[in-house]
Amino acid sequence: MKQDLAKFMGTDVISIRDFTAEDILAILEYARKFENYKQPILQGRILATLFYEPSTRTKLSFESAMMSLGGSVLGFSEAGASSSAKGETVYDTAKMMDGYADVLVIRHPLEGAARRAAEAADIPVINGGDGANQHPTQTFLDLFTMLKTKGTLQDLHVGFLGDLKYGRTVHSLAEAMSHFRSHMYFVAPEMLRMPDHILAELREKNIPFMETERLYDVSAELDILYVTRIQRERFPDPLDYEKVKNVYILNEKLLEHVKTDLKVLHPLPRVNEIDTSLDKYPQAEYFQQSKNGVTVRKALLSLVLGVRQ
Numbered sequence: 001m002k003q004d005l006a007k008f009m010g011t012d013v014i015s016i017r018d019f020t021a022e023d024i025l026a027i028l029e030y031a032r033k034f035e036n037y038k039q040p041i042l043q044g045r046i047l048a049t050l051f052y053e054p055s056t057r058t059k060l061s062f063e064s065a066m067m068s069l070g071g072s073v074l075g076f077s078e079a080g081a082s083s084s085a086k087g088e089t090v091y092d093t094a095k096m097m098d099g100y101a102d103v104l105v106i107r108h109p110l111e112g113a114a115r116r117a118a119e120a121a122d123i124p125v126i127n128g129g130d131g132a133n134q135h136p137t138q139t140f141l142d143l144f145t146m147l148k149t150k151g152t153l154q155d156l157h158v159g160f161l162g163d164l165k166y167g168r169t170v171h172s173l174a175e176a177m178s179h180f181r182s183h184m185y186f187v188a189p190e191m192l193r194m195p196d197h198i199l200a201e202l203r204e205k206n207i208p209f210m211e212t213e214r215l216y217d218v219s220a221e222l223d224i225l226y227v228t229r230i231q232r233e234r235f236p237d238p239l240d241y242e243k244v245k246n247v248y249i250l251n252e253k254l255l256e257h258v259k260t261d262l263k264v265l266h267p268l269p270r271v272n273e274i275d276t277s278l279d280k281y282p283q284a285e286y287f288q289q290s291k292n293g294v295t296v297r298k299a300l301l302s303l304v305l306g307v308r309q
Contacts, residue, residue: 005030009306012118013126016136016172021179025153028144031299033309040070041307048101049075050093050117051128052108057268058128058138061293062105065301068294074101094120103305106130124304132166138267139172141296145289146224149263153180157221161187161248162228162273164194169267170228174198184209185218189247192230215248219257227266227286229273251275255283265289 004026012018019027047066051059055077063073090108094117097104106117107128114127114134129135147153158177160170164186174184175198184202186194186209193211202209212218219225230245249272250264266274266286278284302308 005303005308006306008303010124011304012124013136013300013304014115014118015127015134016139016176017134019136019176024140024143024176024179027140027299027303028147028296030303030308031140031144031296034295034298034302037298037309038068039309041309042066042301042305043070045071045103045305045307046101047071047073047075047301048097048104049073049077049128050097050104050106050108051075051077052106052113053129055107055128057290057293058105058107058135061290062126062128062137062297062301064294065297069298069301071301075104090116091120094118094125098122103301126300126304129168132168132171134172135168135267136172137297137300138169138293139176140300141289141293142169142173142226142265142267143176144296145265145285145292146263148292149285150223153177153182155181155183156223157183157185158224158226159185159187159215159218159222160194160226160228161215163192163230164188164228165192167228170226171195171198173226175201178202178205178207182207183221185222186211187213187215187218187248189213216257219254220259222258222262225258225262225264227264227270227273229266229269229271246272248273249275250278252277252281254278255281258283 049059049062066073090113098121101123103124104121105126105128106114108130111131111133114130118125127134127136143153150156164170262283263285264283268286268290
């Protein structure tokens with residue numbers, strides 16, 4: 001195991017596609033060591049957070065993870081607070097970070113921005129979300145949550161609900177779950193269905209999936225229901241958003257149509273898609289899922305910096 005983990009030192013975390021099934025399982029197993037772990041193994045190391053888009057969980061959980069391990073953090077939380085407001089490119093900003101930090105996390109509204117940053121920087125670069133493309137560390141924490149609650153990632157029936165067109169978290173998760181013989185159910189309005197290129201990849205891998213607009217057509221089959229909000233900020237036309245903004249609103253009625261051991265996940269933030277009445281039930285796993293983000297990001301920072309416990 002130690003030999004396998006050593007290869008992640010200096011690695012960029014840009015896309016879940018860059019990791020094999022064996023890589024994923026090794027990282028998730030290693031992450032278990034970081035639950036409630038707060039030893040200063042990263043003392044003297046600096047994390048740079050370059051967030052060109054708003055963030056609560058990703059930014060703060062990375063900062064919490066770094067500080068819990070004894071490291072420090074610098075960065076900005078909006079483009080207007082950086083030199084990008086003066087025209088500086090992502091490439092130049094990332095290149096500059098080589099002299100300021102040991103690892104950087106970037107979130108950007110443009111697809112490919114994280115990989116561009118990785119091309120510039122010699123330090124490890126972690127993608128905190130690039131447009132509607134990828135969010136790999138969210139995927140690792142989603143998989144960690146699923147593994148903890150289900151005991152396996154193999155042969156799970158996973159439903160994806162909501163904005164599957166613009167939702168980078170569901171794109172990454174569907175690609176990751178294709179390693180584990182999953183059965184996938186894509187529930188979305190026609191205008192927000194899963195992109196064709198992801199469906200084509202699943203067909204090539206002979207991964208069974210189903211598309212529908214009606215949750216209760218498939219809800220009884222599910223082990224995991226992964227809910228996403230309808231992302232107003234991604235819609236080119238505000239009128240299209242108005243057509244679908246409240247298309248799915250889950251409440252206690254859901255429990256009448258699902259397995260008793262179903263787990264409901266959500267990358268958060270939620271708007272109206274999950275009523276707070278569901279929060280008190282054991283099926284609601286989304287707040288624990290968010291807490292798992294600190295655990296998993298501790299592990300990833302440890303691995304890419306080559307300082308393992």
